Amino acid sequence: MLALSESHEVPVFSGSDPAPAAPKPERAKTRCRIIEESDLDAVIGLLRAGFADRSEAYWRNGLAHHRAQPLPDGVPRYGYLMERDGEAVGVLLALYRVIEDEAGTHLRCNLSSWYVKPEYRSLGTLLDGFAMRDRSVTYVNVSPAPQTWAMHKARGFKTICAGQMLAVPLLGRHRGRARAVSPATLALLPPAEARLVADHVSYGCLGLVWSHGPVAGALLFQRRAIKVLPGRFAWLRFPGLQLVYHSPNLDLAACLGAVGRHLMLRRGMPWFVLDALERCADIPGRYFPGRAPKFARGPNPPVAGDLSYTEIVLFGA
Numbered sequence: 001m002l003a004l005s006e007s008h009e010v011p012v013f014s015g016s017d018p019a020p021a022a023p024k025p026e027r028a029k030t031r032c033r034i035i036e037e038s039d040l041d042a043v044i045g046l047l048r049a050g051f052a053d054r055s056e057a058y059w060r061n062g063l064a065h066h067r068a069q070p071l072p073d074g075v076p077r078y079g080y081l082m083e084r085d086g087e088a089v090g091v092l093l094a095l096y097r098v099i100e101d102e103a104g105t106h107l108r109c110n111l112s113s114w115y116v117k118p119e120y121r122s123l124g125t126l127l128d129g130f131a132m133r134d135r136s137v138t139y140v141n142v143s144p145a146p147q148t149w150a151m152h153k154a155r156g157f158k159t160i161c162a163g164q165m166l167a168v169p170l171l172g173r174h175r176g177r178a179r180a181v182s183p184a185t186l187a188l189l190p191p192a193e194a195r196l197v198a199d200h201v202s203y204g205c206l207g208l209v210w211s212h213g214p215v216a217g218a219l220l221f222q223r224r225a226i227k228v229l230p231g232r233f234a235w236l237r238f239p240g241l242q243l244v245y246h247s248p249n250l251d252l253a254a255c256l257g258a259v260g261r262h263l264m265l266r267r268g269m270p271w272f273v274l275d276a277l278e279r280c281a282d283i284p285g286r287y288f289p290g291r292a293p294k295f296a297r298g299p300n301p302p303v304a305g306d307l308s309y310t311e312i313v314l315f316g317a
Helices: 037-050 058-068 118-131 146-154 192-203 251-266
Strands: 002-003 030-034 079-086 087-101 102-115 138-141 160-167 177-180 207-213 214-225 237-246 272-276 285-297
Touching: 030 118, 037 058, 037 079, 037 087, 037 102, 037 272, 079 118, 087 118, 102 118, 146 251, 146 285, 177 251, 192 237, 207 251, 214 251, 214 272, 237 251, 272 285
Parallel strands: 102 138, 237 272
Antiparallel strands: 002 030, 030 079, 079 087, 087 102, 138 285, 160 272, 160 285, 177 207, 207 214, 214 237
């Protein structure tokens, strides 16, 4: 537990009688602690104050999706709350997930939405420091505000996405077949990946399974609006998709044509965006450097484009 204190003004006494002994100054306490289930109404109230364009249903649905994921005992479920004399004044959603890969089993934490009431904003760094104490955890931020990019780098975060590609998959190589997620196509995937894909489809993502002979892999897309033109036309947006996951061993360039054919014929969608560290020469499209960067700090950072179980899919577009 983390606490600070400050002195309050002591009242002044006057009169002929000796003044009573001055009481000890009250100490206003600030503390950070783990969010409990009973805190969710207060947490959502803070988040709605900080993100006025997002509804209560947006937060409740996303937290419900996250609640369904298993976590070890002792790992925070929702993140951290900052209190001032018992009043909730700040929140940092920290969405933990257990990762099992070739490096072993480890924890990854998506540092999501942050808000502190304006009158306590100077204490907000306490919340950040409290949330990132464990050096064995990999912390990621997939939606950092532009004014925080330099701060992330100063805190030791590394860039895992430096820009985005606007891909036109129909112009890619045509090989294999891409099909919608179904019990038959999920059976082509390893059990753990099949569960991941099924989870994300239940969140509202579009899932495809690509196969070519004995080789198969999955792709997951989040529906979103794409801002194409800068400057005064930045308000102009087009319906699109963002690639939020693909099988680690999937050759994305090899399956693009089949994916593009499916997206165009079944969804009327000629393009999608994907995160990248640099321009992908084997993917037809345009690279936009500096667009939607993402950061990670810790021993097991995700690869560019792996947004599985992050706020982007849990809460939706």
